[in-house]
Amino acid sequence: MANPGQKAVLITGCSSGIGLRMAVMLAKDEKQRYHVIATMRDLKRKDKLVEAAGDAYGKSLSLAVLDVCTDESVKQCIDGIKDRHVDVLINNAGIGLVGPVESISIAEMKSVFETNFFGVIRMIKEVMPDMKKRKGGHIIVVSSVMGLQGVVFNDVYAASKFAMEGFCECLAVQLLKFNVTMSMIEPGPVHTEFESKMIQDVRQKEFPGADADTVNYFKNVYLPSSVDIFETLGQTPDDIARCTKKVIEQGSSARFRNLTNPLYTPIVALKYADETGGLSVHAFYHMLFNLGPLMHVSMKAMQYLTCGCLRSRTISPN
Numbered sequence: 412m413a414n415p416g417q418k419a420v421l422i423t424g425c426s427s428g429i430g431l432r433m434a435v436m437l438a439k440d441e442k443q444r445y446h447v448i449a450t451m452r453d454l455k456r457k458d459k460l461v462e463a464a465g466d467a468y469g470k471s472l473s474l475a476v477l478d479v480c481t482d483e484s485v486k487q488c489i490d491g492i493k494d495r496h497v498d499v500l501i502n503n504a505g506i507g508l509v510g511p512v513e514s515i516s517i518a519e520m521k522s523v524f525e526t527n528f529f530g531v532i533r534m535i536k537e538v539m540p541d542m543k544k545r546k547g548g549h550i551i552v553v554s555s556v557m558g559l560q561g562v563v564f565n566d567v568y569a570a571s572k573f574a575m576e577g578f579c580e581c582l583a584v585q586l587l588k589f590n591v592t593m594s595m596i597e598p599g600p601v602h603t604e605f606e607s608k609m610i611q612d613v614r615q616k617e618f619p620g621a622d623a624d625t626v627n628y629f630k631n632v633y634l635p636s637s638v639d640i641f642e643t644l645g646q647t648p649d650d651i652a653r654c655t656k657k658v659i660e661q662g663s664s665a666r667f668r669n670l671t672n673p674l675y676t677p678i679v680a681l682k683y684a685d686e687t688g689g690l691s692v693h694a695f696y697h698m699l700f701n702l703g704p705l706m707h708v709s710m711k712a713m714q715y716l717t718c719g720c721l722r723s724r725t726i727s728p729n
């Protein structure tokens with residue numbers, strides 16, 4: 412339970428990655444400003460979190476079960492919190508999906524939306540009415556740069572994040588009237604289980620329904636480039652946790668969109684440099700299919716050309 416003066420912070424998806432590091436960092440806040448309700452869908456996966464939390468476990472960090480895909484689970488978790496009082500809701504739980512669209516079933520696509528889109532909405536619907544009544548609160552959503560700029564072969568994942576961006580962009584305006592702040596965290600590639608699950612998943616699949624050329628472009632052109640991007644630009648989950656802590660500290664003056672990776676910002680900026688989409692579609696095509704190994708160099712060049720002005724538009728983890 413939060414002590415007087417402490418903020419109650421509820422985080423979804425704390426069994427690994429970004430959610431786990433956010434929970435630990437906030438629970439170990441030097442000024443003890445937060446009580447963290449770290450949630451996960453399966454408490455059998457709690458050991459890594461409990462170990463990382465150390466002394467904070469049972470004091471400034473408590474655990475609860477929460478599956479964002481189930482109405483009852485969400486309601487039960489929020490009902491279990493004293494006065495249902497959540498000051499900061501961090502929607503972090505999410506799943507990835509890559510591959511040729513032809514080989515992905517509609518059921519698989521729906522399960523991505525069920526977690527990444529409806530999961531967030533389910534949480535917001537449960538917590539927001541109390542925040543509006545209290546005239547205060549902060550809703551944070553871990554979106555992605557892929558919620559702002561699509562990446563080839565990530566069609567469904569990007570769509571689920573775009574959907575959330577649209578939803579939250581609408582809601583942010585209404586919430587302002589109730590003194591409730593909405594902030595999106597927009598990481599680029601981050602080294603977590605998200606990356607290892609993606610690689611493992613691709614190794615197991617045979618991509619039925621997709622033609623040989625498409626499978627070849629996916630496996631032999633996209634995947635090596637994606638691995639390269641993770642190696643060149645990848646951030647740590649601690650970087651994202653630090654950015655998110657800053658956003659919480661900024662409270663009602665926090666920005667709506669918070670890009671965490673200045674090295675990825677030029678890629679997102681292409682869209683705003685040419686709103687017709689011509690520039691981004693053709694630049695991505697060129698980078699992927701024409702540059703190959705030289706993509707590395709061209710990304711570096713783009714970063715040098717754009718570094719100063721764009722870096723000031725990201726939230727720095729340092």
Ligand SMILES: NC(=O)C1=CN([C@@H]2O[C@H](COP(=O)(O)OP(=O)(O)OC[C@H]3O[C@@H](n4cnc5c(N)ncnc54)[C@H](OP(=O)(O)O)[C@@H]3O)[C@@H](O)[C@H]2O)C=CC1
Binds near residue numbers: 424452503603
């Ligand atoms: N890693 C990256 O490159 C990037 C990630 N993101 C976003 O960051 C967020 C966190 O991902 P990340 O830490 O990287 O990946 P991880 O796979 O390490 O963590 C995802 C977390 O979400 C949980 N989760 C999945 N489904 C549900 C569910 N139905 N209910 C509750 N929890 C669930 C997982 O729990 P379980 O252990 O039970 O599966 C896990 O704790 C996601 O929203 C992702 O889209 C954004 C940009 C880049």
Ligand SMILES: CC1=C(/C=C/C(C)=C/C=C/C(C)=C/C=O)C(C)(C)CCC1
Binds near residue numbers: 554640
């Ligand atoms: C930028 C870029 C590429 C890949 C980007 C990747 C792989 C981004 C991953 C982002 C993640 C993992 C976000 C999670 O939410 C390509 C297509 C290789 C080439 C064209 C330029």
